[in-house]
Amino acid sequence: MKIIELDKKVLKRNDEIAEENRKALKQKGIYVFNLLSSPGAGKTSILERIIQRLKGRVDIGVIVGDVQTDNDAKRINKYKIQTVQIITNGACHLDSKMVKNAIKKIDLNNVKVLFIENVGNLVCPSNFDLGEDVRIVIMSTTEGDDKPLKYPPMFYSADVMIINKIDLLPHLSCNVDEIKNNALKINPNLKIFETSAVKGTGIDGLCDWIMDKIKK
Amino acid sequence: MKIIELDKKVLKRNDEIAEENRKALKQKGIYVFNLLSSPGAGKTSILERIIQRLKGRVDIGVIVGDVQTDNDAKRINKYKIQTVQIITNGACHLDSKMVKNAIKKIDLNNVKVLFIENVGNLVCPSNFDLGEDVRIVIMSTTEGDDKPLKYPPMFYSADVMIINKIDLLPHLSCNVDEIKNNALKINPNLKIFETSAVKGTGIDGLCDWIMDKIKK
Numbered sequence: 167m168k169i170i171e172l173d174k175k176v177l178k179r180n181d182e183i184a185e186e187n188r189k190a191l192k193q194k195g196i197y198v199f200n201l202l203s204s205p206g207a208g209k210t211s212i213l214e215r216i217i218q219r220l221k222g223r224v225d226i227g228v229i230v231g232d233v234q235t236d237n238d239a240k241r242i243n244k245y246k247i248q249t250v251q252i253i254t255n256g257a258c259h260l261d262s263k264m265v266k267n268a269i270k271k272i273d274l275n276n277v278k279v280l281f282i283e284n285v286g287n288l289v290c291p292s293n294f295d296l297g298e299d300v301r302i303v304i305m306s307t308t309e310g311d312d313k314p315l316k317y318p319p320m321f322y323s324a325d326v327m328i329i330n331k332i333d334l335l336p337h338l339s340c341n342v343d344e345i346k347n348n349a350l351k352i353n354p355n356l357k358i359f360e361t362s363a364v365k366g367t368g369i370d371g372l373c374d375w376i377m378d379k380i381k382k
Numbered sequence: 383m384k385i386i387e388l389d390k391k392v393l394k395r396n397d398e399i400a401e402e403n404r405k406a407l408k409q410k411g412i413y414v415f416n417l418l419s420s421p422g423a424g425k426t427s428i429l430e431r432i433i434q435r436l437k438g439r440v441d442i443g444v445i446v447g448d449v450q451t452d453n454d455a456k457r458i459n460k461y462k463i464q465t466v467q468i469i470t471n472g473a474c475h476l477d478s479k480m481v482k483n484a485i486k487k488i489d490l491n492n493v494k495v496l497f498i499e500n501v502g503n504l505v506c507p508s509n510f511d512l513g514e515d516v517r518i519v520i521m522s523t524t525e526g527d528d529k530p531l532k533y534p535p536m537f538y539s540a541d542v543m544i545i546n547k548i549d550l551l552p553h554l555s556c557n558v559d560e561i562k563n564n565a566l567k568i569n570p571n572l573k574i575f576e577t578s579a580v581k582g583t584g585i586d587g588l589c590d591w592i593m594d595k596i597k598k
Contacts, residue, residue: 205420205504205533206525233505235531256535258474258505286532287505288421289449289474308524308547309422315451316502317421319472331524337553339580364555 180294184262187269187297194274196227197380198282200298202320204313205286207306208330210238211363212372213281217245219373220279224380227277229268231260231285238283248272259291260284266297279380288313292320300379306331307340314349321352326359328372333362396510400478403485403513410490412443413596414498416514418536420529421502423522424546426454427579428588429497433461435589436495440596443493445484447476447501454499464488475507476500482513495596504529508536516595522547523556530565537568542575544588549578 191198201209210230217226227248230238239251250268252260265282272280282298284291288305303324305313308331314321321327327349329342342360349356359375361368407414417425426446433442443464446454455467466484468476481498488496498514500507504521519540521529524547530537537543543565545558558576565572575591577584 204422204502205529206522232532234534235528237528237532256505258503285505286420287474287503289472289501289503290506306422306524308522308550312451312453313421316448316453318450334524334550334553337550 177293180262183266184295184297187262187266188299190269191274191280191297194277196274196277196280198280198296198298198300199376200282200284200296200301201304202284202288202291202301202324203286203304204288204306204309207286207304207309208363209283209286209304210241212304212328212330212361212369213283214241214245215361215363215366215369216281216373216376217242217247219369220376221245221247224377225276225278227272227274227280228283229265229272229280230283231264233257233285248277254285258285258287258289259294260296261294262296279376288317288320292323300325302326302328304328304330305345307334307338307342307345311341311344312348314345314352318352321349321356324353324356326357328359328361330361330363332360332367333365393509396478399482400511400513403478403482404515406485407490407496407513410493412490412493412496414496414512414514414516415592416498416500416512416517417520418500418504418507418517418540419502419520420504420522420525423502423520423525424579425499425502425520426457428520428544428546428577428585429499430457430461431577431579431582431585432497432589432592433458433463435585436592437461437463440593441492441494443488443490443496444499445481445488445496446499447480449473449501464493470501474501474503474505475510476512477510478512495592504533504536508539516541518542518544520544520546521561523550523554523558523561527557527560528564530561530568534568537565537572540569540572542573544575544577546577546579548576548583549581
């Protein structure tokens with residue numbers, strides 16, 4: 167009982183700071199995407215593909231969250247764009263305060279779109295608004311068609327679902343239509359993309375959509 | 383600060399109940415495995431394979447945890463063994479009290495080995511002792527070789543790591559030796575198995591080891 171009360175307080179404070187982040191970033195004309203998924207679904211790989219396509223067309227900033235290591239920041243740093251690694255030291259999600267602190271390390275005058283890569287976790291991060299404009303959940307074809315039903319808050323709170331690793335479909339019993347049906351049962355408004363970050367499939371459509379969002 | 387204090391209290395209470403579970407189950411001569419992984423790494427599929435091999439040789443009980451749905455219990459129920467589904471309703475891990483309540487629904491006189499399938503999450507469940515004898519973390523070849531480094535508490539607290547989905551190796555850039563090296567950096571005492579739940583590879587060795595554990 168006490169835990170629930172405290173959680174409410176924590177979440178309320180998180181929402182307040184998220185709102186501050188959102189206002190500050192909007193004021194600078196920056197559009198923000200929060201990327202969420204299970205560990206290993208392909209957040210960083212998709213982000214790399216997006217950066218390859220959009221670098222030079224738009225100024226990109228990246229915040230990456232991990233329980234431990236700066237491996238993801240190293241992968242993004244190759245593209246010479248502004249990148250901040252948050253190491254949560256055990257925490258299972260990013261929160262708006264971590265993002266607020268990370269934003270201070272970015273030259274916001276040279277960013278038009280900010281991607282926040284959350285900790286790999288299909289449960290906890292769904293509760294924490296970071297100040298994003300759009301929430302993207304990535305699930306991979308290897309995870310099982312019923313995941314949207316088993317982890318509903320994540321799919322309910324997302325605006326977009328990317329089904330990644332479609333290159334592996336010939337080797338799996340995965341049914342993409344079943345994933346889509348399950349996800350739309352939880353959230354009929356989900357916009358859905360299918361990608362293979364490894365092969366580059368579907369990334370153009372995703373990038374067109376991102377550019378369209380930014381322009382609006 | 384307040385959260386951390388409360389967490390300590392919650393974890394202390396969890397550990398106490400876990401110890402009660404452990405004693406109660408040991409008294410009945412029941413050996414307990416806690417299965418942990420990311421969503422979709424293959425916990426239920428591996429469990430099904432184990433049940434197929436060991437049913438008739440040893441009395442098995444299963445507790446399955448999910449944020450939502452009783453899909454996993456339905457999959458296990460096919461084998462007509464005692465199964466209890468815990469739906470956590472949003473909680474990101476099983477705790478010892480949930481397991482304590484679940485155990486009450488099992489006829490312990492007819493169980494020799496109990497498998498507890500945790501919520502799919504590579505972060506939070508690592509903090510919660512359930513009263514198990516052995517903790518098994520499953521990671522799949524599709525998740526990326528660096529996962530043990532990125533989620534160290536899970537691999538540090540486990541006794542066993544199963545690398546699942548080895549049938550997909552020809553289609554991935556996964557390096558199994560790299561996974562093993564990374565995991566052993568975090569926990570040099572990890573016992574490691576390689577399996578394909580889909581093809582049945584490696585399940586015999588795993589089952590032999592399980593039977594050996596139970597007999598001790």
